[in-house]
Amino acid sequence: LRREFEIVASSFITNHNSSNTKLFFGDIEFRESQSSFQLFGVNSLPHVRLVGPTAKSLKYDSDVMDQGDFSRLAESMAEFVESRTKLTVGPIHHPPVLSKMQLGLITALLLLCLPLVAKRIFAGETLLHDPKIWLSGAVFVYFFSVSGAMHNIIRKMPMFLVDRNDPNKLVFFYQGSGMQLGAEGFAVGFLYTVVGLLLAVVTHVLVYVKDATAKRLAMLFTLLVSFWAVKKVILLDNWKTGYGIHGFWPSSWN
Amino acid sequence: MATMPASASDLLKSFKLKTKQQELLIRVSILCLVYILAFITRLFSVLRYESMIHEFDPYFNYRTTLYLTENGFYDFWNWFDYESWYPLGRIVGGTLYPGLMVTAVLIYRILRFLRFAVHIREVCVLTAPFFASNTTLVAYFFGKEIWDSGAGLVAAILIAVCPGYISRSVAGSYDNEGVAIFALLFTFYLFVKAVNTGSLAWSLASAFGYFYMVSAWGGYVFIINLIPLYVLVLLITGRYSMRLYVAYNCMYILGMLLAMQIRFVGFQHVQSGEHMAAMGVFFLMQVFYFLDWVKHMLSDTKLFQAFLRITVTSAVAVGGIALGLGMVSGYISPWTGRFYSLLDPTYAKDHIPIIASVSEHQPTAWSSFMFDFHILLFLFPAGLYFCFKRLSDATIFIVMYGLTSMYFAGVMVRLILVATPAVCLISAIAVSATVKNLTVLLRSKNKVVQTGSTKGSGGSKSSSKALLDQSQPFQKNGAIALLFGAFYLLSRYATHCTWVTSEAYSSPSIVLAARGAHGNRVIFDDYREAYFWLRQNTPQDAKVMSWWDYGYQITAMGNRTVIVDNNTWNNTHIATVGRAMSSYEDEAIEIIRSLDVDYVLVVFGGVTGYSSDDINKIGGGVFPVIKEPDYLVNGEYRVDKGAAPKMLNCLMYKLCYYRFGEMMTEYGKPPGYDRARGVEIGNKDVKLEHLEEAFTTSNWINLRKDNASFQWCLSLGIVDLALATNQNFLETELLTLFQAT
Numbered sequence: 002l003r004r005e006f007e008i009v010a011s012s013f014i015t016n017h018n019s020s021n022t023k024l025f026f027g028d029i030e031f032r033e034s035q036s037s038f039q040l041f042g043v044n045s046l047p048h049v050r051l052v053g054p055t056a057k058s059l060k061y062d063s064d065v066m067d068q069g070d071f072s073r074l075a076e077s078m079a080e081f082v083e084s085r086t087k088l089t090v091g092p093i094h095h096p097p098v099l100s101k102m103q104l105g106l107i108t109a110l111l112l113l114c115l116p117l118v119a120k121r122i123f124a125g126e127t128l129l130h131d132p133k134i135w136l137s138g139a140v141f142v143y144f145f146s147v148s149g150a151m152h153n154i155i156r157k158m159p160m161f162l163v164d165r166n167d168p169n170k171l172v173f174f175y176q177g178s179g180m181q182l183g184a185e186g187f188a189v190g191f192l193y194t195v196v197g198l199l200l201a202v203v204t205h206v207l208v209y210v211k212d213a214t215a216k217r218l219a220m221l222f223t224l225l226v227s228f229w230a231v232k233k234v235i236l237l238d239n240w241k242t243g244y245g246i247h248g249f250w251p252s253s254w255n
Numbered sequence: 256m257a258t259m260p261a262s263a264s265d266l267l268k269s270f271k272l273k274t275k276q277q278e279l280l281i282r283v284s285i286l287c288l289v290y291i292l293a294f295i296t297r298l299f300s301v302l303r304y305e306s307m308i309h310e311f312d313p314y315f316n317y318r319t320t321l322y323l324t325e326n327g328f329y330d331f332w333n334w335f336d337y338e339s340w341y342p343l344g345r346i347v348g349g350t351l352y353p354g355l356m357v358t359a360v361l362i363y364r365i366l367r368f369l370r371f372a373v374h375i376r377e378v379c380v381l382t383a384p385f386f387a388s389n390t391t392l393v394a395y396f397f398g399k400e401i402w403d404s405g406a407g408l409v410a411a412i413l414i415a416v417c418p419g420y421i422s423r424s425v426a427g428s429y430d431n432e433g434v435a436i437f438a439l440l441f442t443f444y445l446f447v448k449a450v451n452t453g454s455l456a457w458s459l460a461s462a463f464g465y466f467y468m469v470s471a472w473g474g475y476v477f478i479i480n481l482i483p484l485y486v487l488v489l490l491i492t493g494r495y496s497m498r499l500y501v502a503y504n505c506m507y508i509l510g511m512l513l514a515m516q517i518r519f520v521g522f523q524h525v526q527s528g529e530h531m532a533a534m535g536v537f538f539l540m541q542v543f544y545f546l547d548w549v550k551h552m553l554s555d556t557k558l559f560q561a562f563l564r565i566t567v568t569s570a571v572a573v574g575g576i577a578l579g580l581g582m583v584s585g586y587i588s589p590w591t592g593r594f595y596s597l598l599d600p601t602y603a604k605d606h607i608p609i610i611a612s613v614s615e616h617q618p619t620a621w622s623s624f625m626f627d628f629h630i631l632l633f634l635f636p637a638g639l640y641f642c643f644k645r646l647s648d649a650t651i652f653i654v655m656y657g658l659t660s661m662y663f664a665g666v667m668v669r670l671i672l673v674a675t676p677a678v679c680l681i682s683a684i685a686v687s688a689t690v691k692n693l694t695v696l697l698r699s700k701n702k703v704v705q706t707g708s709t710k711g712s713g714g715s716k717s718s719s720k721a722l723l724d725q726s727q728p729f730q731k732n733g734a735i736a737l738l739f740g741a742f743y744l745l746s747r748y749a750t751h752c753t754w755v756t757s758e759a760y761s762s763p764s765i766v767l768a769a770r771g772a773h774g775n776r777v778i779f780d781d782y783r784e785a786y787f788w789l790r791q792n793t794p795q796d797a798k799v800m801s802w803w804d805y806g807y808q809i810t811a812m813g814n815r816t817v818i819v820d821n822n823t824w825n826n827t828h829i830a831t832v833g834r835a836m837s838s839y840e841d842e843a844i845e846i847i848r849s850l851d852v853d854y855v856l857v858v859f860g861g862v863t864g865y866s867s868d869d870i871n872k873i874g875g876g877v878f879p880v881i882k883e884p885d886y887l888v889n890g891e892y893r894v895d896k897g898a899a900p901k902m903l904n905c906l907m908y909k910l911c912y913y914r915f916g917e918m919m920t921e922y923g924k925p926p927g928y929d930r931a932r933g934v935e936i937g938n939k940d941v942k943l944e945h946l947e948e949a950f951t952t953s954n955w956i957n958l959r960k961d962n963a964s965f966q967w968c969l970s971l972g973i974v975d976l977a978l979a980t981n982q983n984f985l986e987t988e989l990l991t992l993f994q995a996t
Contacts, residue, residue, distance in 0.1 A: 132643055132646065135643070136640065136643045139639050139643070139654060139658055140636055140639065142661065142662055143635060143636055143639065143658065143661060145662070145665065146624075146661040146664060146665035147621060147624050147635075147661065147665070148621055149618070149619060149620045149621040149623075149624070150665070151618050151619065151662075151665035151666050152617075152618035152619055152620050154618075155618045155666075156618065181620040181621055181622065185621075189621045193636070194636065196633050196636070196637075197633075197636030200636075200637055200640060231633060234625070238622060238625045238626075241622050242622050242626070244754075244758075246750065246751050246754045246755075247754060248750045248753070248754070249754075249757070
């Protein structure tokens with residue numbers, strides 16, 4: 002979030018050609034200036050606040066930006082500024098995804114690899130010809146979709162949240178259906194995929210092991226782990242959504 | 256006497272079936288049971304309430320079906336509806352997909368011919384479950400085509416109860432998807448069969464299947480992009496064959512010609528960017544065929560290689576230039592917003608708020624996947640693995656269908672529906688292969704080389720071949736344990752599906768139920784009460800203004816002209832209504848009078864936040880005079896004393912809370928306590944100058960459900976104020992408030 006704030010600040014400056022001094026951006030570090038935090042009455046982070054020119058008390062007369070608005074990051078901060086101060090921030094200049102240095106490096110690497118890759122393609126031996134690559138690609142697509150990673154990307158959900166009541170604790174799992182956090186998605190996706198991976202291991206790798214006891218142990222291990230993984234996912238799902246799924250028995254049986 | 260036992264045992268022997276006949280009997284009976292199961296599991300809401308049409312969109316479909324039965328196909332196809340989108344009207348014949356209506360009317364005519372005196376409404380209500388049952392049959396044949404008949408049976412069972420499909424095909428949900436999923440799977444099955452057999456008959460059948468799909472749903476774009484992608488993959492992996500050539504060519508050309516018969520689609524197959532992939536692959540196929548023929552004619556391989564390189568490069572170049580020319584000159588239109596937002600998911604949020612606001616279009620969290628698929632999610636990667644082990648044209652297809660549909664399901668919740676058949680099929684392969692291996696193990700008698708099998712109770716594994724294992728009894732026990740595990744797992748799946756169907760997906764949304772104080776069930780029929788009041792107490796040419804969610808229902812049940820409805824094809828018109836709702840009463844009355852409105856319908860829901868965003872954002876998108884920050888306090892919507900002044904005096908607020916200040920809604924709280932928002936309202940003394948209250952429905956009890964499937968209609972049902980503006984007519988309709996009990 003801090004980086005987005007910097008982007009807004011630098012865009013404002015570049016758009017107004019450093020001539021407009023009506024608005025300035027600052028940030029406060031908790032460890033260095035705890036008393037300033039108290040002055041503003043800040044309870045939780047992240048926290049963005051606008052102090053107007055007519056404000057007498059820092060705590061009560063300043064406008065706080067709502068947590069829910071952070072989802073669109075730089076754009077929403079710019080809107081917040083514009084709506085409260087009637088000053089325009091102008092278009093936001095996002096830094097490019099890859100800096101020029103990185104881009105140059107990548108191009109150089111690609112050029113170096115090109116002849117080697119071309120030779121292997123013509124020989125018919127590249128990675129692309131191996132079905133295992135496609136299988137892992139397929140499993141990756143599945144993992145990506147099912148863990149709700151798309152949801153996290155579109156909504157720009159954080160990896161974890163700080164617990165509101167206890168700032169030292171981190172909340173990894175969001176309780177409530179329809180929304181999820183970043184780490185949560187990865188955890189669940191991992192649990193799904195581990196079951197499939199164990200299947201592949203058992204079917205292919207285990208066959209070549211000679212020792213019967215080792216084979217049996219491995220299979221037992223697979224059974225237990227997959228059982229645990231499924232149980233975990235179902236428990237997590239029940240906790241998250243709060244549904245009590247039950248069968249319907251005839252009421253005369255109760 | 257001695258002959259009697261002989262003849263008795265002979266008699267019994269003659270009844271004993273051969274193994275093949277036994278197998279056929281088992282399969283047919285399973286299919287019959289699954290067919291019936293798929294139908295009856297969708298009947299919860301009919302049994303609980305009554306046989307009526309649910310939600311909003313189906314009412315439009317019902318109205319058009321009524322029109323079709325009364326006036327015949329020619330009038331229907333050329334129908335101009337002047338009762339909706341007043342004063343613009345709507346060209347119905349050219350803006351809808353007729354498949355659903357024509358199907359329902361066909362079934363109705365057949366039943367009438369057989370002298371069953373049914374009403375068209377019953378046919379409409381039960382169309383979706385009927386086609387769901389047909390889908391299970393198609394899934395069986397598809398599974399048989401891909402793997403074997405065991406997989407087909409499991410696929411039929413899984414898809415019969417899968418919640419992802421049930422959500423859009425319950426009885427009463429008379430919407431395009433109910434028929435479209437059947438058409439989708441049917442088309443795919445016919446095409447895969449055509450590719451496998453190479454027969455012209457199957458290819459033509461798949462073209463007609465595609466035509467049915469195009470007539471049924473806008474999602475046909477998925478088919479016309481997936482099949483070319485599949486053909487491309489086959490070409491790249493070197494599986495080009497004459498069968499593929501015949502299948503794709505027939506299907507594409509004939510399908511395209513047939514699809515152009517639907518006016519809504521028109522010439523899109525040759526003009527729209529979304530359909531260009533199919534055309535590109537079509538030409539590529541011709542190039543491949545040409546090269547194959549040249550190879551056949553030439554005997555010199557070196558010459559052929561050179562020729563190959565030249566041809567492929569020039570073909571690709573020519574294709575690229577043609578596409579570029581088409582896009583630059585504007586003949587080929589770029590991807591429309593609806594489908595473009597699937598490729599670039601962040602596009603809709605920033606550019607098209609109307610699309611981004613529908614709750615069905617939100618990205619999917621993993622709990623939604625779990626809710627709709629349950630253990631199929633675990634079986635899916637196992638099935639993927641099996642398919643990769645036995646790669647054939649058919650399994651490549653199902654893998655591609657599964658992966659693309661899962662990706663799109665991750666982008667948009669609504670598309671879980673499209674992914675459901677693929678997930679069911681692939682999981683069925685996993686289940687069937689595993690169970691087969693386990694039972695083979697159980698039935699093996701002292702064979703030297705045995706197949707061991709492992710299976711996690713939570714997942715399914717394939718068998719692994721083990722050499723000479725001495726501990727045979729343990730293996731048998733293990734196999735039995737694992738089979739029980741599989742059985743347990745599938746029964747948990749069935750329980751989950753039934754619970755989900757009963758609790759989450761069987762609500763008609765037009766009739767609501769809640770638990771009263773003593774646990775008895777209370778039914779709110781306010782919507783229908785209101786619409787019938789409109790129908791019976793207002794003049795025939797009265798015009799009703801409301802938020803667009805209720806448009807279809809007002810025209811279908813109230814039989815009155817509306818200003819905007821769910822078709823949302825004219826953003827400016829909707830923005831005008833939004834502007835009227837959000838302005839002060841004096842400005843609003845100008846707009847209302849200019850639109851010739853007699854009545855304004857308001858639904859006073861308690862679920863704020865979502866729809867009020869829409870009204871402001873959509874209104875503000877077209878009319879800059881509406882600024883969302885004017886209604887906000889610290890970034891949130893409030894209705895109590897601290898609310899923004901514009902909010903307290905806008906038309907919607909005044910109509911909603913008219914005389915609400917006198918109501919005692921909850922014991923111990925002051926009058927005018929809004930139970931949904933948990934605050935006492937700010938402006939209790941609402942005076943209306945130009946509008947009068949005409950009618951209020953009776954219920955103030957509150958009900959809220961957290962289910963994702965409900966959110967779209969409850970949360971959108973915020974506030975539509977119903978006010979009649981002309982002379983002394985005032986009608987305010989306050990329907991139910993929604994809140995947690």
